[in-house]
Amino acid sequence: MHLTDKDLQRFKSLLLNLKAALLEAGETGQQAEEVVELDQTRVGRLSRMDAMQAQAMSLETGRRRRQQLVKIEASLELIRAGDYGDCLECGEAINPGRLEADPTATFCIQCAEAKE
Ligand SMILES: [Zn+2]
Numbered sequence: 056m057h058l059t060d061k062d063l064q065r066f067k068s069l070l071l072n073l074k075a076a077l078l079e080a081g082e083t084g085q086q087a088e089e090v091v092e093l094d095q096t097r098v099g100r101l102s103r104m105d106a107m108q109a110q111a112m113s114l115e116t117g118r119r120r121r122q123q124l125v126k127i128e129a130s131l132e133l134i135r136a137g138d139y140g141d142c143l144e145c146g147e148a149i150n151p152g153r154l155e156a157d158p159t160a161t162f163c164i165q166c167a168e169a170k171e
Pocket of ligand 1: 147
């Protein structure tokens with residue numbers, strides 16, 4: 056553990072903000088999916104294709120959002136456990152700048168690159 060309590064508090068609030076934003080976006084996304092449902096009963100074939108495409112996109116967005124939420128929860132759990140900021144692969148400290156850019160990062164840059 057190389058992060059100070061102050062750092063941890065800051066990353067924790069970053070994560071909680073991200074989570075709140077995702078949950079809010081999730082509600083809007085759900086509404087969009089419902090709108091597509093209604094459209095199918097009353098619009099022509101071409102716009103139905105558009106609507107289906109929009110729905111597929113909205114489902115894909117929803118999938119990514121849920122993945123991101125899982126990562127955020129995992130990071131919050133690591134903060135609670137006192138393991139946040141350490142690489143899950145090699146145990147080395149993750150560069151704080153990297154955490155700044157993505158507070159859900161759980162691998163150091165070397166391990167993340169090795170995985171690609
Ligand atoms: Zn590592």
